[in-house]
Amino acid sequence: MSHIGFSVPDLRESVRFYRRVLGLVVQDELEDGAVRLGWGSGHHVVELVEGLKGLRHYGFEVRDADGVAGIGARLRAAGHQVGALDRRYFDCNAGAPDGITTVDPDGVEVHFHTEVRRPGESVADTGRRPVKYQHITLGTADLETMVAFYVDVIGFRISDQLDDGRFAWLRSDRDHHTLAVVHTGRGGDIDHYSYDLAEWADFKTWCDRLTEEKVDVTWGPGRHGPGNNLFVFFDDPAGNHVELSAEMEKFHDDRVTYTPRRWKPIPNTVNLWGGQLASWRRTSEGR
Incomplete structure (x- = not known):
């Protein structure tokens, strides 16, 4: 797993919760009002935006060679629409990966991207913060x-x-x-x-x-x-x-x-x- 995006009724309360309880830190605040949180360095884990409760997107990091290209080819062959994942979606300091976006059978946006930097992952007081998503x-x-x-x-x-x-x-x-x-x-x-x-x-x-x-x-x-x-x-x-x-x-x-x-x-x-x-x-x- 790479990252997940939610819309939440109270953005400020949710950000406070993820910082206070799960030990995540705010890494970026986007022009559309979304807030990204993560381990403090590297790629973000959670993206929150204010709105009705819902799952907005979720993403996978693909680590095998040519894995993203292979997934894209299979998606197109099966008749699925495939787009390029906007690199602005990622913090350039986290690796600016190549990626694709599609929707799953229920219409939720899914991201597949190449490996990114996660130096903050697995480096934690495990009683205060999880190891990884x-x-x-x-x-x-x-x-x-x-x-x-x-x-x-x-x-x-x-x-x-x-x-x-x-x-x-x-x-x-x-x-x-x-x-x-x-x-x-x-x-x-x-x-x-x-x-x-x-x-x-x-x-x-x-x-x-x-x-x-x-x-x-x-x-x-x-x-x-x-x-x-x-x-x-x-x-x-x-x-x-x-x-x-x-x-x-x-x-x-x-x-x-x-x-x-x-x-x-x-x-x-x-x-x-x-x-x-x-x-x-x-x-x-x-x-």
């Missing part, structure tokens, strides 16, 4: 089409899925999932997005910190089945679900043949520790 989970009314777009056109691989076809986890690198897709009944939605922590001990520190900052923990701590990662959730001021995660399962596709697992659509799949669910999460069996 890890993954996004999209909500959709047509999971099959969204998964086909990312697997058949973009080049992701399926790691795991639910038996009922309502959740799929996709990978683009060693991590179990960079992208997940869940059926929510509506498109152009975001279910949640996630930051990586370093280790289990950080979760105690973060839960204490969230309490001190008067931010409610809305789910967890727990451990997911697919991905086997530890998690805790809370909401930003706009109501976006934010996850902190650690110990994500790793894949080494050059060393093993892997068949995607199919999990039962029950609470204990998405939370191995007793099956407790968040208020917004449902499974087709068991609850």
Whole structure:
């Protein structure tokens, strides 16, 4: 994952939240009123602009040689519109990458760009700031089409899925999932997005910190089945679900043949520790 853009009802409050709670810093303020935040140096992570709550765009950094060109060619061959990603979108000090833009099957803008500088990433007091932006989970009314777009056109691989076809986890690198897709009944939605922590001990520190900052923990701590990662959730001021995660399962596709697992659509799949669910999460069996 590279970056994500939201429209939020109260820009000033959201900027304060991301600075105070997640330890991000303001890197740029754009002419259209958008504010970009990141690790303090290198490419930004979050872009916020005032407006009705919504997902405006999300982006991927493509690190393999000629990867962006290959994605662009496959998109065009499949009949998708592809544009050049405006380099003014990036801080020139972060590398001014080459990139393309398109829209996903639900009409949300997606960016793919070459590698950028991120010297501030992974250099932090992990009890005060996450290590990196890890993954996004999209909500959709047509999971099959969204998964086909990312697997058949973009080049992701399926790691795991639910038996009922309502959740799929996709990978683009060693991590179990960079992208997940869940059926929510509506498109152009975001279910949640996630930051990586370093280790289990950080979760105690973060839960204490969230309490001190008067931010409610809305789910967890727990451990997911697919991905086997530890998690805790809370909401930003706009109501976006934010996850902190650690110990994500790793894949080494050059060393093993892997068949995607199919999990039962029950609470204990998405939370191995007793099956407790968040208020917004449902499974087709068991609850």
